[in-house]
Amino acid sequence: MSNVLLLREPSEGSDKYEESFHSAGYHPISVPVLETLLMNVSALGEIIREGPETRRLNGVVITSKRSCDAWQGALDCLHEEMKLSFPESIRTTIGEWVGW
Numbered sequence: 352m353s354n355v356l357l358l359r360e361p362s363e364g365s366d367k368y369e370e371s372f373h374s375a376g377y378h379p380i381s382v383p384v385l386e387t388l389l390m391n392v393s394a395l396g397e398i399i400r401e402g403p404e405t406r407r408l409n410g411v412v413i414t415s416k417r418s419c420d421a422w423q424g425a426l427d428c429l430h431e432e433m434k435l436s437f438p439e440s441i442r443t444t445i446g447e448w449v450g451w
Contacts, residue, residue, distance in 0.1 A: 353378065392428065396432075
């Protein structure tokens with residue numbers, strides 16, 4: 352049986368990737384990523400702040416947990432900026448709109 356190295360965090364419980372390799376006669380070994388660093392979160396926040404019309408965007412596709420974390424990080428930065436920039440009444444209205 353040949354070993355296959357999977358550079359990814361193994362799933363808890365049943366793992367479809369490992370099961371697929373096992374059924375094909377391989378011995379999969381999952382090695383977690385050492386560290387994930389989010390890059391350009393402030394640039395993403397700027398794009399969000401500008402709004403979809405400015406960049407002619409029709410949607411956002413989030414394809415992984417890391418991209419979801421980046422999106423949340425950008426929203427968190429915008430939320431902190433909003434706390435400093437707007438009076439309470441406007442923050443409350445915007446916060447209700449975006450779910451803060």
